Amino acid sequence: MGETAGDVIPGRHDREAREHALIDAATAVFAERGFDAATTREIAERAGCSEGLIHRYFGGKRGLLRAVLRSRSATVVEEFAAAIPEYDDPFDEVHAILREYLLTLTTHQQSVRVHLGCALIDPEIGVEIGTLLEDRRAALVRERLARHVARGTLAPDTDVAGIASAISGIGFAAGFVGAVVFQRPREEIERTLETFARAIVRGLAPGGASNERRA
Amino acid sequence: MGETAGDVIPGRHDREAREHALIDAATAVFAERGFDAATTREIAERAGCSEGLIHRYFGGKRGLLRAVLRSRSATVVEEFAAAIPEYDDPFDEVHAILREYLLTLTTHQQSVRVHLGCALIDPEIGVEIGTLLEDRRAALVRERLARHVARGTLAPDTDVAGIASAISGIGFAAGFVGAVVFQRPREEIERTLETFARAIVRGLAPGGASNERRA
Amino acid sequence: MGETAGDVIPGRHDREAREHALIDAATAVFAERGFDAATTREIAERAGCSEGLIHRYFGGKRGLLRAVLRSRSATVVEEFAAAIPEYDDPFDEVHAILREYLLTLTTHQQSVRVHLGCALIDPEIGVEIGTLLEDRRAALVRERLARHVARGTLAPDTDVAGIASAISGIGFAAGFVGAVVFQRPREEIERTLETFARAIVRGLAPGGASNERRA
Amino acid sequence: MGETAGDVIPGRHDREAREHALIDAATAVFAERGFDAATTREIAERAGCSEGLIHRYFGGKRGLLRAVLRSRSATVVEEFAAAIPEYDDPFDEVHAILREYLLTLTTHQQSVRVHLGCALIDPEIGVEIGTLLEDRRAALVRERLARHVARGTLAPDTDVAGIASAISGIGFAAGFVGAVVFQRPREEIERTLETFARAIVRGLAPGGASNERRA
DNA sequence: CATGAATGAGGGTTCATTCAT
């Protein structure tokens, strides 16, 4: 679990702990039921404190949602970058990137459900997540690919931006759609990712035919 | 528009037209607001008939949702298959498949929103869509790849199932996540798809190095 | 009682009866508890129907208040005028006017409480009542005095407007403040009114000293 | 302003200053919003101290209301008496009394609103104010009239008690209803009062016809 | 002692559902 609620002593004054507990509880309940079906009553119960605090601290249910949406976005990209070692073999690196996508989306499954559930209804949130989170992850992939191009382990004419975008796209897709939504077995997804990684890296091998159209 | 509501003469008895109008209206409202935030009143209003009919025809709001979820799943895969011509060049075919994903998900955007919104909350619906819809589309892709392997336009040792799964995965991802959720510009998505198609087809070119691990 | 609620058959469709019952019940509850302390729950209970109707019919508690405020203002002035016969003796007429003030304010005590309670908080309502209701009653008094001046039963130099304003002022004061707020015994109030009527009419007797300043 | 809140140094222990600040703030807030709509939070904020003190000092919101109601009643009548000089001409004196009513009710408008707002809901408070305050003011008017009767500037058969009651009645009415509730222009009210004063004093002029019934 | 964090009862309101018409 990446998302557990530390318990809270009733009556005791401890604002920060309660805020955390509420955000954690809300993340879980929003993920399980969806924002609208979630009740502040259940959130407060799970957080072990009173409903009123949701309104005092966050200005209401909607404000609590905002807090949930903001709560992890800061660290999640850094964690992502930190988790991927640099490899000599570009296949290993692309493979690692894709597996990390799967891992991070599986680990933060609840947050992801909340984010995407909101994005489905509120286009602005969708765009925000797309640009704030995914673009930053795509930029990371771009850097990694560029390094391989520079080192000669990928073809010099590689469309770095396009490939990076494709990799992060399928990474998110496999992780989110496959694991979170469709609940495909993890092995199946991992096999797909490996196949994809191998195919794409082979296509970008240095010294091969041109990567331009109509080779 | 792929989803318009034919109007209905109020007071007139015409069950089938009314059911359709309700399903269309519900699809739109569920997509815009999400299931829980949608009200039967708005759905009935948009359909041009009374709230009571939702309960008489579909047994309530939940039943109407089920009807919406079922309403297109029958035809949508056949339409998908019919829309993709067979090409001599495997790149053209993979490219066509991916563009059709983008097109169909964009066209049926509302249904897709409803489906995925539900899938996020109810795992069973997610699994159902995954197996009923996506597996059938993946099967189609498999057939097309197999044909190219048989014709010698793709390498004989191609991992057809894995590649098909990857292609349909990124097709859905690009279409749904990119176009529907993150609202990326269509050209950007098309470019990504083309890049991906070219890379993967090049990796599977016949006569090249083995497609097995550690080539 | 001028304000009773006809009962309502539960479940039966009878919008008008329910609207009436709600307005009557609300008048009573608002009068007893004040607007803010009144609960829609109690109002609905007394009206014998469900809370939801308050919001469907009147758009909420506030709308119900508006309905209460409007409910009698149309008829109340006409009733007032109709209740006062024309007398030959101006004392009898002024006396009758003052007693009618007392009577009408006592009879519609609940409405009056609601109106004044609102006026205390919302200045606009106060002004509205002052101009809509009281000005019209003062106009009536003016007409009656003018008739006596014309007939010669009051001095020709009588400041009709000023006296009329004073009479309706003390009429309302005695009726509202005395009977409704301070709950003075009715006889005491009636004695005061009679004293006042006699004094003022004597001061306006025809043929006496001038009614101008520094007589 | 007759009702301002002296500021309070936060954190400092100064019970009396804090009690005063709370009573002043509460008077203002109760007057503006009505007792029920007023919040202890706003009162505490305006008083510049914490909500808890309301309960510690006054035993809660209700207790604070009681304190507000009691806060001025002691001095207000004395101030009223002191403000009215003795005149030789009874008209001047009656006129002065009526103007002082208007002045005192306008000056202490906020207290008056609170008192009357409560009286509308709680009959006991109405009766209390009626007897405690108004009876004492009426007694003062009685004394003043008696003095004029004794001095021969008013007719010896004057119904002192009745006239005094009428004068204080219309004084309160004009002041409260006219100025506070209906917000009539001050000049209009003053004109009414002068007219009334002149009429009633003329009716009580010594040497005129009997002031007994059916003269 | 003063503060403000925490509580929880109860408020107005919404809305799916039922049912008289």
Place this chain on the structure above:
DNA sequence: TATGAATGAACCCTCATTCAT
């Protein structure tokens, strides 16, 4: 049969009050 009036459960939220600090 289709309508919309009526229902009532449950929601989010407010706020007086209590109590740890």
